[in-house]
Amino acid sequence: MRAYLVLIMAQIHSTDFKPLFNNNMKKTILLSTLMLIAVSYTVFAQDDENPLVISGSVDTYYKYDFSGESNSLTSFATDQNSFSIGMANIILSKEVGKASFVADVAFGPRAEQSAPGVIQNLYVSYALSEKLSVTGGFMGTFVGYEVISPAGNFNYSTSYLFSNGPFQNGGLKFDYAFSDRVALMVGVFNEFDSYSNTSGGLDFGTQLYISPADGWDAYINFVTSNDSGTEIDLTTTYQISDALMLGLNAAQRTTGEFFDEDEGDGSNFTGVALYANYAFSDSFALGLRAETFEDKDGGVLSDISSRVNAFTLSANIGSGPLKLIPEIRIDSADEDLFIDGEGDPTDSFAQFLMAAVFSF
Amino acid sequence: MKIIKLSFILLLPYLSGISQANFPLPTNESGQIAFSNVVNVENTSKEILFLNTLNYLQAVVNDQRNLKAHPIFNEDSTEITLPLTYTVYHDFPIHSPHGLIKYQFTVAVKDSRYRYVATGFTFHYLKRNRYGKFVEVKGKSKPLEEPVFKGKQKLWDQYKEELPEKTDQFVQELQAQIMILPQVPEEKIVKVNDDDW
Numbered sequence: 001m002r003a004y005l006v007l008i009m010a011q012i013h014s015t016d017f018k019p020l021f022n023n024n025m026k027k028t029i030l031l032s033t034l035m036l037i038a039v040s041y042t043v044f045a046q047d048d049e050n051p052l053v054i055s056g057s058v059d060t061y062y063k064y065d066f067s068g069e070s071n072s073l074t075s076f077a078t079d080q081n082s083f084s085i086g087m088a089n090i091i092l093s094k095e096v097g098k099a100s101f102v103a104d105v106a107f108g109p110r111a112e113q114s115a116p117g118v119i120q121n122l123y124v125s126y127a128l129s130e131k132l133s134v135t136g137g138f139m140g141t142f143v144g145y146e147v148i149s150p151a152g153n154f155n156y157s158t159s160y161l162f163s164n165g166p167f168q169n170g171g172l173k174f175d176y177a178f179s180d181r182v183a184l185m186v187g188v189f190n191e192f193d194s195y196s197n198t199s200g201g202l203d204f205g206t207q208l209y210i211s212p213a214d215g216w217d218a219y220i221n222f223v224t225s226n227d228s229g230t231e232i233d234l235t236t237t238y239q240i241s242d243a244l245m246l247g248l249n250a251a252q253r254t255t256g257e258f259f260d261e262d263e264g265d266g267s268n269f270t271g272v273a274l275y276a277n278y279a280f281s282d283s284f285a286l287g288l289r290a291e292t293f294e295d296k297d298g299g300v301l302s303d304i305s306s307r308v309n310a311f312t313l314s315a316n317i318g319s320g321p322l323k324l325i326p327e328i329r330i331d332s333a334d335e336d337l338f339i340d341g342e343g344d345p346t347d348s349f350a351q352f353l354m355a356a357v358f359s360f
Numbered sequence: 361m362k363i364i365k366l367s368f369i370l371l372l373p374y375l376s377g378i379s380q381a382n383f384p385l386p387t388n389e390s391g392q393i394a395f396s397n398v399v400n401v402e403n404t405s406k407e408i409l410f411l412n413t414l415n416y417l418q419a420v421v422n423d424q425r426n427l428k429a430h431p432i433f434n435e436d437s438t439e440i441t442l443p444l445t446y447t448v449y450h451d452f453p454i455h456s457p458h459g460l461i462k463y464q465f466t467v468a469v470k471d472s473r474y475r476y477v478a479t480g481f482t483f484h485y486l487k488r489n490r491y492g493k494f495v496e497v498k499g500k501s502k503p504l505e506e507p508v509f510k511g512k513q514k515l516w517d518q519y520k521e522e523l524p525e526k527t528d529q530f531v532q533e534l535q536a537q538i539m540i541l542p543q544v545p546e547e548k549i550v551k552v553n554d555d556d557w
Contacts, residue, residue, distance in 0.1 A: 055456045055488055056509075090407040090490045102492040121492040130428075136441045140490040239499050319511040321453060345400045360453045 029339055032342070046105045053093045057151040059086035059110070062353035069339040071199045071331070071349040073161040073301055073308070077156060086110040089120070098127040104140075106148075111193040114167050116195050121168075131177045138170040138195060142185060142207045143221045145235045145249035145273065154277050154285075156325045156355040160293035161251050161271040164300055165231060166192035166223065169205060181211040191227045201226040210338070215239035225256045229255050229267050237275075247275030255297075283319035322349040325355040385520060393477035393504055396529045397516075401539055402472055409469040409538055410437050416537040417442045417465075439468040446526060448483075450515055457494045458512075460484040461504070461519060465530065474538065478527045481505075483519065 011207060049319065062083050065071050070080035076084070087108035092099060105120035108114040111118065123137025146153050146162040173187025190197040205223035208263040212218065218236040252270045273291035280286070289312040295301040314327040329351045331338070336345030388394040401409060410433075417431040417440060424445075433440040444465050450458040464480040481504040485497040502509065504523070509516035 051455070053456060053494065054454055055494070091488070093492060093494075100493075123491075125395040140492070142490075149488075149490075152488065153488060217498070243499075265530075358453075360456060 007267045019328075039212050050095050052089070054118050055093075055360060056088070056090040057096075057149060057357055057359040058088045059085065059156075059355060060084060061156060063351060063353040065349055065351045067339065067341045067346070067349055069341070069343070069349075071338040071351070073163070073331075073337065074160055074310075075158045076113055076159075078353070078354060084109070086357075089149055089151075091121070100125045110148070110150070116193060119195065120148060134172070135175070136172045138168060139173075141166040142205065142219070143169075143223055143231060143233045144251070145247060147273070149300055150355065150357045151323075151359040153313050154275070154316060154328055155289050156353055156357075157312060157329055157351075158309065159249070159273050159289065159291050160269075160301075160308060161249055161270075161273055161291065164253070164267070164269055164293075165233070165251065166228070167194040168193050169203070169223070170195060170197075171202070171205075173205070183194045183209040184208075189223070189225075191225060199227045204230075214218075229253050244277045247273075247277075249273045249275075267300055269300050269304070270294050270296065282352040283317065285316045287314045287316065289314075301333075302335065302337055304334055304335060306337060306338065308333040321359050323357045323359070325357065327353040329353070385523060386478060392479050393481050393503065394477060395472075395524065395531075396475065396477040398473055398475045398533075399535060400403070400473045404472055404539065405437060406469040406471050411467065412538045412540055413440050413467045413474070413534065416534055417467075418442075438470070439466060442464040444530070448515075448519055448522075449487075450512070452542065457486050458515065459486050459527075460496060462501075463527075467534070476531060476534065478530075481523060485510075501511050545552075 004067045005112055026030050026223055033039040060083070061150075063078050063079060063081075068080070070078060072078040085108050085154075087106045089104070089106040089108035089111070091102065091104040094140055095102070103119075105118045106120050107116070107118060109267065111238060114120070119138060121137075121139055123135050123139050125133055125135040127215040128132045130196070140147060144162055144165045146155075146158055147157040150156055156315070169187070169192065170191040171187050172187030173189075175183060175185045177183045185205075187205050189203040189205055191199045191203060203223055203225040205221070207222075210220075212267045216238045220232070221233040221235065222231070224230040231251060233249070235247075235249050236240050237245060237247045250272045253267055257270050271293035273289060275287065275289050276289040277285055289310070291310045291312075292307065293301075294305075296305055296308045298304045298325070305340060308331055312327060314325055317324040317326070330348065332348040334347065336347050338346050338349045340346035367516045370483045386395060388396075403450045414431055414433065416518055420442070421430055429443045431440050431442045442465050444463060445462045447462050449455055449460050460483070462480075462484055463478055463483050466477045466479075467476075468475045482502060483502045484501075485500045487497050508512060
């Protein structure tokens with residue numbers, strides 16, 4: 001059955017069949033085939049000590065901006081007054097001895113805005129020793145607090161820090177765990193969000209992980225790129241109690257050599273976001289995100305320097321695979337970055353959003 | 361009457377499921393789920409039992425890369441403890457990791473017998489990280505003694521049902537290894553001929 005499905009996929013992508021299938025049709029067939037393979041593997045997975053692990057998520061949302069305009073300078077969920085889709089995400093992974101792989105594909109508007117193609121993660125990892133491992137391929141970025149998959153975030157909309165940072169880093173990295181509380185990652189990468197290196201130079205990135213106390217994790221990230229600049233990022237979470245978690249993300253990025261500051265194309269920014277999540281029960285939690293983000297020279301939010309403050313209040317409802325996320329967001333800037341109901345520039349907006357995320 | 365019969369037949373699997381979920385698991389004095397037994401191994405010293413146990417548990421550690429633990433033994437070399445882990449899966453909507461069951465496995469040895477204790481069964485949550493891998497959620501766990509797991513009660517009961525089988529499998533493997541006697545090399549008697557060499 002699996003061999004048959006793989007054969008179908010190979011035929012679809014072969015030269016002979018290319019004129020018959022456009023891109024959308026190919027993606028649909030690819031998604032359907034992957035789902036069928038996933039189901040067929042499920043039947044056989046249970047007897048294997050190290051089974052092929054299949055997981056993923058699908059999400060959909062409705063958003064309403066009270067101005068009637070689609071004000072959104074952050075990534076994803078940009079539709080206004082529309083029942084829209086996010087993405088269908090399927091992740092395959094397997095460990096055999098010291099080797100492992102992850103193949104992560106996603107389809108839909110959220111996926112199209114977050115990766116150059118359908119691949120979100122595609123890498124191979126090998127444990128050189130108990131403490132040292134090497135990973136090569138295309139991976140979700142190590143920088144930042146939030147992630148692309150809505151299953152991995154508390155809030156459905158994204159922060160300015162996330163939206164303007166890298167989404168993925170393709171390259172080679174080494175991870176060394178000094179202990180359960182200290183680890184270091186060092187790697188060389190292609191330019192941000194690219195399946196291959198087209199700029200000529202390679203980026204350098206490193207991450208220091210420390211856990212100063214039980215429940216407290218901190219990541220200090222550094223990545224430097226000729227194309228995208230240099231970013232320093234602090235991401236930390238502290239689980240104060242079973243119910244209450246605090247998080248902080250602070251980052252600064254400075255311009256790369258290809259950007260002309262005089263033309264307002266610099267990508268200098270700084271930002272700080274605070275997160276507070278409280279779980280009232282297994283099936284209901286509230287989370288607040290308060291962020292301040294500064295576009296220092298223009299070129300990030302608009303062509304002039306500006307600062308925006310964003311407050312997002314989200315709920316997570318549900319304890320099983322389905323999570324509902326009602327959300328209210330208010331953004332306020334010191335410049336007229338948004339559009340009001342009359343179609344005129346304005347310095348703030350308020351939005352309501354309801355999302356459904358199904359994880360498996 | 362036919363409807364009643366049919367309803368009863370349809371309810372039967374559900375009823376049997378409830379009764380299975382409620383069957384008691386062995387517990388220790390503290391109320392913790394514990395599987396324990398004393399096994400006689402005739403004509404075997406405690407030193408050999410200890411060494412064989414240590415070798416077996418070390419082989420388990422080498423085999424399971426995700427264990428990240430090593431056998432710990434006491435000063436007298438009469439007791440060894442190893443924290444063990446196995447992954448549990450949910451089958452809906454798809455067969456994928458749900459969490460880890462962790463427990464402590466302790467073997468105490470005396471001449472010609474040993475006692476094993478498996479206890480401290482705890483469920484640890486898993487989540488997918490930004491790289492698509494499942495990792496343990498730090499600081500979030502649930503002892504298997506708890507009767508209720510909201511939203512996943514059927515799975516919870518299943519994990520408990522599987523405990524005897526999981527520990528028994530491990531115990532059987534240990535029993536096979538612990539009884540291996542060390543092979544004493546044969547003495548080679550060398551004849552020395554003083555006259556003709």
